[in-house]
Amino acid sequence: MSLPSINETASYNLKLPSGKTIKYRPYFVKEQKILLMAQETGKQDELLDAFKKITSNCTFGVVNVEKMPLFELEYLFLNIRCKSVGENVDINLVCKKCGQKEKIKVDLSKVSLPDYSKKPNKFMLTDKIGLMLRYPSIDDYNHLGISQPNNLTTRQILDLVPYCIENIFDEKQVYVADKDFNVTEAESFFSNATEKQITDIVQFFKEIPTLSHLIEYNCKGCNGAKKEFLLEGVMDFFV
Numbered sequence: 138m139s140l141p142s143i144n145e146t147a148s149y150n151l152k153l154p155s156g157k158t159i160k161y162r163p164y165f166v167k168e169q170k171i172l173l174m175a176q177e178t179g180k181q182d183e184l185l186d187a188f189k190k191i192t193s194n195c196t197f198g199v200v201n202v203e204k205m206p207l208f209e210l211e212y213l214f215l216n217i218r219c220k221s222v223g224e225n226v227d228i229n230l231v232c233k234k235c236g237q238k239e240k241i242k243v244d245l246s247k248v249s250l251p252d253y254s255k256k257p258n259k260f261m262l263t264d265k266i267g268l269m270l271r272y273p274s275i276d277d278y279n280h281l282g283i284s285q286p287n288n289l290t291t292r293q294i295l296d297l298v299p300y301c302i303e304n305i306f307d308e309k310q311v312y313v314a315d316k317d318f319n320v321t322e323a324e325s326f327f328s329n330a331t332e333k334q335i336t337d338i339v340q341f342f343k344e345i346p347t348l349s350h351l352i353e354y355n356c357k358g359c360n361g362a363k364k365e366f367l368l369e370g371v372m373d374f375f376v
């Protein structure tokens with residue numbers, strides 16, 4: 138006998154600051170298992186991989202999680218989690234001054250992304266030659282073994298750029314990534330630019346939007362003094 142389906146129809150819409158609207162559903166026990174297994178390993182890359190799998194499953198295969206900016210993936214995952222588990226999570230904080238541990242409730246529905254829709258992603262290298270960039274995805278970071286995407290060094294940025302070029306153009310033609318050139322070719326193209334030509338590009342990567350949420354509380358160990366904690370990136374919501 139075929140049993141009834143529990144959650145077949147539940148779905149929601151999330152509007153990203155980029156203007157895109159994404160349809161998603163809560164995660165189910167099958168996805169919760171993926172998350173629990175990743176949490177057991179205690180490894181950040183395993184967790185990110187679980188976020189990726191779950192987000193892919195819960196967005197009906199429409200979202201390209203390999204190419205989507207990591208911060209959008211994180212934002213989407215947090216929203217999926219809100220609908221799956223509930224909006225409140227406990228965050229464990231340790232006071233930097235006195236070491237007092239504190240458990241603080243955070244409302245995940247209040248966590249937001251800054252508006253990045255108007256940030257230019259087109260850069261000229263010479264009068265005629267330029268390129269268009271996209272923000273790094275989880276796969277881009279993984280390729281380079283970058284585990285702390287929040288504070289990229291210039292060296293890491295220079296390594297990332299060839300992976301994040303959408304297209305290269307001159308006055309005659311547009312060369313599209315993965316179609317007209319591969320990462321190796323992008324690397325050799327980019328490695329011939331001067332430091333001055335790429336200043337704005339480096340800045341683009343220094344200002345990658347992040348999920349952030351400011352927690353304010355009074356620390357018992359410091360006689361009730363007011364403390365602030367800035368959560369940045371989805372990992373901070375899982376401590």
Ligand SMILES: [Zn+2]
Nearest residue numbers: 232235356359
């Ligand atoms: Zn304290």
